[in-house]
Amino acid sequence: MALNLTDTAGQIDGMASELKARQSDQERRILSALRGIEDFQTQDGEGSSGESDGFGWAVPVVLEPPGSAFPPSELPADFTVASVDGSQIDADRHLAARCFLINTGVSVLTYGSRPDADLSSRPRLYAQSDELVIRDPATYREQAIEGAVLGAKRTVEEIRGLVDVVSKLPEETPTLALMDGSLLMLGLVGRGYDDFVRQELVDDGFAAALEDLREISEARPVAVASHISLPRHFEVVNALRPTVCELADGPCGSASLGRQSCDRCVDGVLDREIYGRLLQPGERSGLFMTSSSFVEDHYRGQRICFFYVNVGAEICRVEVPSWVVENEALLGLVHTLVVDQCERGRGYPVGLMEAHEQAVVSGRDRQMFVQLVERALYDENLPVFTSEKDRSKRLRWL
Numbered sequence: 372m373a374l375n376l377t378d379t380a381g382q383i384d385g386m387a388s389e390l391k392a393r394q395s396d397q398e399r400r401i402l403s404a405l406r407g408i409e410d411f412q413t414q415d416g417e418g419s420s421g422e423s424d425g426f427g428w429a430v431p432v433v434l435e436p437p438g439s440a441f442p443p444s445e446l447p448a449d450f451t452v453a454s455v456d457g458s459q460i461d462a463d464r465h466l467a468a469r470c471f472l473i474n475t476g477v478s479v480l481t482y483g484s485r486p487d488a489d490l491s492s493r494p495r496l497y498a499q500s501d502e503l504v505i506r507d508p509a510t511y512r513e514q515a516i517e518g519a520v521l522g523a524k525r526t527v528e529e530i531r532g533l534v535d536v537v538s539k540l541p542e543e544t545p546t547l548a549l550m551d552g553s554l555l556m557l558g559l560v561g562r563g564y565d566d567f568v569r570q571e572l573v574d575d576g577f578a579a580a581l582e583d584l585r586e587i588s589e590a591r592p593v594a595v596a597s598h599i600s601l602p603r604h605f606e607v608v609n610a611l612r613p614t615v616c617e618l619a620d621g622p623c624g625s626a627s628l629g630r631q632s633c634d635r636c637v638d639g640v641l642d643r644e645i646y647g648r649l650l651q652p653g654e655r656s657g658l659f660m661t662s663s664s665f666v667e668d669h670y671r672g673q674r675i676c677f678f679y680v681n682v683g684a685e686i687c688r689v690e691v692p693s694w695v696v697e698n699e700a701l702l703g704l705v706h707t708l709v710v711d712q713c714e715r716g717r718g719y720p721v722g723l724m725e726a727h728e729q730a731v732v733s734g735r736d737r738q739m740f741v742q743l744v745e746r747a748l749y750d751e752n753l754p755v756f757t758s759e760k761d762r763s764k765r766l767r768w769l
Contacts, residue, residue, distance in 0.1 A: 397639065404608055404637045404645050407615035408438045431606045434676065434696070435657030443653050443707040447545045449483030450704075452712060453536045454549045454722035455529045456730045460740055462503065462517055467745050467755045470498035471516065473525050475532045476730025478722045479540070492729040493532060507567035514568045519558045526556060527576035533595075534583045542591040547708040548584060550597040551723050554675050554690045560665050573669040582671055585694050594701040595692055598709060598720055602679075602688035607642040607659065642679060643686040650681035653710050655689075658696060682710055684718030 411433075455477055462471040472494060479489040497503060497516070504513040505520070516524055529550060537548050556573050584595045615637050646656050656679040666675055674693035679686050689709055695701045712720035732740075745755045 400637050400640045401644050401648070403615055404611055404640045405648060407611035407637065408645065408649070411437055411611055411614045429606050429662070430609045431659035431661055431677075433610060433657070434660055437607055437610070437657050437659075438649065439657035440650055440654040441656075441706070443655075443710045444703045446707060446711055447483070447704075449481075449485070450545045450547070450708065451479060451481045451540055452547045452549060452708060452720075452722040453533060453540065454478045454480075454551075454720065454726040455533045455536070456551050456723060456726040457525045457529045458730045458732045459521060459525050460732055460737055461521060462515075466741060467748055468498065469503060470496060470744070471503070471521060472496050472732075472740065473528050474730050474732055475525075475528050476726040476728065477532055477536055478725035478729065479536060480722050480725070481544070488725075490725055490729050495528065505568050505571050507565065509567075512565065512567070514565065519562060520564070520568065520572070523556055523559055523572045524576075526552075527572055527580070530577055530580040530584075534580050534587070537584065537587055537593055540591075545592040545704055546594070547704060547712075547722075548593060548595045549709075549712070549720060549722055550595075551727070552597060553599060554581070554597045554692065555661065555663065555666065557663070557665065569669055574671065578670045578673065581673060581692055585673070585692065588694070588698075588701065592700070592704065594695050594698075594704045594708075596695070596705045596709065597690045598723060599688040599690070600719060601685060602641070602643055604642050604688060605640065606661070607645065607656075607679075608637050608640050610659075611637060642688070646679040646681065646686045650679065650686065652681050652683045655680040655706050658702075660693065660696075678706075680706065680709060682713035682718060684713070687713070 455475060457473060457475045459474065460472040462469060475493045475495070477489075477491050477493065479487075481487040502516075504515055506513050514520060533548050533550065537546060540546055556577055559569050559572065581595070584593065587593050588595070650656060658676055658678050660674050660676045663675075666673075675690055676693055676696045677688055677690045679688055687709075689705065691702070691705055695705060709720065712722055715721040716724050748755050
């Protein structure tokens with residue numbers, strides 16, 4: 372047996388006991404955050420930037436009172452939800468050929484007088500030498516497309532697929548263009564990536580596609596959003612710290628970082644824990660705008676806003692570009708259709724569920740991919756090889 376489950380179970384029991392002991396303290400912190408929302412709403416009001424006073428916290432711009440709760444509007448008679456999701460087969464040094472694959476799943480669900488469903492997947496193999504790297508045209512430096520860079524490239528392919536799908540839909544039908552995960556490509560921040568990598572993937576990739584969707588929305592009712600299930604963000608909590616914490620020299624911070632904590636400290640509280648107490652099923656929170664300098668530098672003047680919504684089974688986070696927030700009808704469409712999709716999907720947007728099913732690459736699929744690569748090389752009289760490490764994993768010795 373590879374994993375000693377007996378020892379592991381004992382450690383898990385210890386973890387559960389520790390979490391139980393911290394439960395009352397966490398409840399106190401949540402209640403402190405809720406009181407802070409009441410105070411923040413009256414003291415700071417709409418449009419507050421929620422500055423962190425140099426403490427280095429990610430603090431959003433508050434566009435609507437954080438204690439607000441807005442119900443969804445009525446569903447349109449006819450509407451479409453276009454969703455995308457992606458998966459990948461990474462470049463593997465044990466594989467006979469250097470290549471990777473991105474598989475984009477697409478789901479187009481039409482509701483109303485003419486219901487329809489169009490499900491498809493779009494596999495794209497990258498094998499040419501110039502496809503496997505991002506190259507700086509000025510200095511000829513290269514960045515291999517792997518790890519976080521490959522994940523970012525997959526996200527770019529997803530949103531480009533969304534642009535392609537939405538542009539072909541009927542112009543008169545209200546449409547929600549939905550992605551899974553965040554609209555913030557922060558995986559490329561602070562990891563030593565060169566500017567030319569961010570230029571290609573963010574400026575000329577994701578942000579450019581987001582701008583294409585904005586242009587499409589000018590001629591038809593199209594709203595763009597991303598859905599984040601079980602979010603672990605605490606930006607709203609950070610905005611409450613100056614209001615809630617009571618130390619004389621400024622807001623307190625995490626004890627693990629050597630900062631003193633006050634009796635009203637909200638450290639460790641997640642935004643979703645607050646809105647789980649404030650929002651009724653179907654309601655959304657007030658609006659916030661991220662204050663990331665990365666967005667200011669790379670998103671072509673577009674900003675990313677977000678709100679939380681109670682979809683019944685959980686509190687999810689919904690992110691939208693700023694041009695959606697500026698159009699009340701589009702913002703209402705996002706809110707209403709996200710709630711409706713989650714109701715149809717028993718807590719998760721059914722469109723994203725279907726897109727994921729189209730995109731997923733199973734273990735069997737990966738094995739077949741390797742066999743297809745090896746067969747194609749063999750048919751062309753090219754050498755077929757692998758590492759001895761990979762070969763050992765394919766064989767059972769005992």
